[in-house]
Every structure is written in C-alpha cells, then in structure tokens.
Amino acid sequence: MTAPGLLARSEIQAATSVDDAVARLAELGTEGAPLAGGTWLMRSARPPRTFISLQRVAELREVSVNGWGALVTHAELAAAALPPALHAVRTAARTSAFPQVRNVATLGGNLSARGFAEADLVPALLALDATVEVATPAGRQRTDVEAYLRVAQSSGPALLVSATAPAPMGRFSGYGRLTVRGGGEYAIASVAIAADLDGARVASTVRVAVGSVEARARRCPEAEALLTGTVLDETSARAAGRAAAEVLTARDDLLAPGWYRLEVLPVVFARAAADCLAATPEETS
C-alpha cells in the first residue's frame, strides 16, 4: 500500500521546445521547476506546484562526439564511444547508482539537482573542463560548469541545454568512486582526474575534481599542483589524494563520517588514475 500525500503530487506540463520551457518556467517562478527523468525531484520533500517536462524537447537529446544534450541518460553516456580525453564521464555514468536509475537519470538533472553532493557526473565534467549551454529568457549563454553549479543552486528560469568538453589528442581522464557495498550506492568519495600525458606518462594541464566529500563537488588545485610534471601512477595519485585530504572540509552523513571520506581519498585517487591510465597506449596495446 502506498501512502497518498507522502510523495510528490505535482502537476506536469509538457514543453515543446527549449524556448517554450524557459517561457513557462519564467511565468511559474518559484511555483515551477524543469523535469527531466525525475529520479531526484520525485524524492523532494517540497516539490513545486508544476513541473515543466522536457521529455518531448528533441533538441535536448542531441549528441555529438564531445557534447551531450541535457536529456542524455547515464545509461546512454555509459554506452557511448568516447575518446580517452572524455573517458571519466563514461566511467562516472557507468558506475553511478544502478541500472533502474541510470536508465532514467539525465546529465542535465545530475548537474542541476540542488543539494546533491554525490552527483557523479559533476566531478567528471569539472575535470574535463566542460562548458554548458544555458537558456534563459534573455537568451542563451555558454558558461563553465563551476559557474553553472552556482546558478543551479539559486532559483531562476535557467535551463541547461547541453554540455560540451574538449577532447585534444594526448589527453586522458579517469574516474574513481568508493561505496559501502560493491555498487548501487551514493559514493562516499569520488575523484575525476584529467591530464595531458606524454609518452612517459608525465602529466601536464592537470585538472582534478573531488565529489561527495564537500557539499558540492569542486576542483582541487593542491592535488593538481602535486600531479603536474610528475609521472601519473598509483604512488603520485595517492600523494595527490593525501594533499586533497589536507585541504578539503568533509561532511558527515549517515553513510560516512567526514574523517572517513578524507581517509579513503588516496585510494579513490588511485582508482581514478588507474581508470585514466587504462586508456593509455601501453595499457591498451
């Protein structure tokens, strides 16, 4: 027996285009919110009166070599053929949650959910130097992921249209996460590493992002500095994890206390590095 009144009972209007969705959201103000797959919003304690469903907006499903519409699901990302530079986002999508959620949860929802510290695609896209296209009543803008995350936490009719990440030759990326069980959980800590690697695997243009540890995923310049100019391997990755643990302020919740999230960071960094190196020529030949 389900309990009526306990779960979300909002109405849904179906948008026909990005402009239509933005116009409807602007009209509804705080009474409305965009709806993609619903896996996050359907668990909201205070849902808006009206959801604007994006389901039938074809533009939001478009995919290119290095770009994804907001409605692309985690399962679709996990199955995508991506260059080594973008590997981290594939691993993040493939290992996030579990099949029933990956089949429905979208990239746009993962980036736009409020208060979702464990969102897996966020650290991956931060490390990949991704940019997003955002539609507002004033028009469309391209912005970096960090700026969008700040916007997404505030109200306002901003609709994420797509995300794009550069994929130059010689760049590699990887993702690692740790869960209480083997899988199917929120990560206790997650790490994405992207770097240009030369033939000796010496790293440059390093970008590192850590998820699940603080209230919102963020880059970690201290870890990036430690990896820059060094050979990317398990030893250097663990050292970068220790450097990250020095500077991050970890949150406590029912899954894990903050000190534990910091304690495991070297292991999770090593997993991300291994995922990164799995696509390098020496490993694949």
Add this chain to the structure above:
Amino acid sequence: MNYRLTVNGRETEVDVPGATPLAEVLRDHLHLRGTKVGCGTGRCGSCTVRLGDRAVASCILPVGLAEDEPVTTVEGLAAPDGPRHPVQDAMVARHGVQCGACTPGMVMTLATFLDAVPDPDDEQVREALTGNLCRCTGYHTIVDAALSAATARKDMP
C-alpha cells in the same frame, strides 16, 4: 490530468496529477499489485517495471513521463494461460524466492537484462542486480537463477 498508458499491451487512461508515481497508478488505480513499493525512494528495486526496453524504478517515475512507451509489469511478462517466463521458472527451480517481496522486481530486472545480455557471467548478473535488494536469500540463488534462465532461453525455439 488524464494520462494514456499502455500497460501489458492494454491501453488505459488514468486521471491523476502528473507527478503521481507510476507504481501507485499501477497498484492503486489499475490494481496490478505485483509491482511492490518497498522503499519508495528508488533504492530497493522492488518496484522495477519495464518502460519500453528499459528497467525503471516505478516508485520515482512520474506517470506523466510514462505515456510515450509501453509499460510491462510482472503480470504482463507471461500470458496468464501461457508458460512462465524462463526467469520465473528459474527463480522457482533455484530457490531464488523466499519472502517474495523483492521477487517481482528481481524478475523484471533480470528479464530485461537477459534481453540485452543473453549470455552473461556471474559478475555481470551481480552488477545488473545492484539496484535490487533482497533481505532473505543472500543473492547466490538469484544469481544462479539468472544464469540458469540464460541457458534455458538459449535452448528455446
């Protein structure tokens, strides 16, 4: 709002708010009680149904998003007067059922999974089941059932 759904091959219409969970519509409006609501937050998998060719958690799927593809519940997996689905047979034969609360979700997840991966190994089955919790069996018998169903499917004409 009226929503037009295709459930187990039959067209039906319900008048509910769009964000009503599909699981509630199935159970309380269409009286298909095979779909269970365990956690109600998309974590336990007991509400798993098929939407098109995807396994989804129907307790967090708004009914308003379920109109464009056919819904299949455990009641629709095999015809009422026909033979059971190979996964159902295997769950019985391999003792994959104890209290039964997780079983319809397990069956829907595994039936969908075997359509996509007809010849899985043990690890792939366990990965496919990460979204389905069972408090009784310890999973081994369910994994055995999945592998045995895969073999049975291959032998089917």
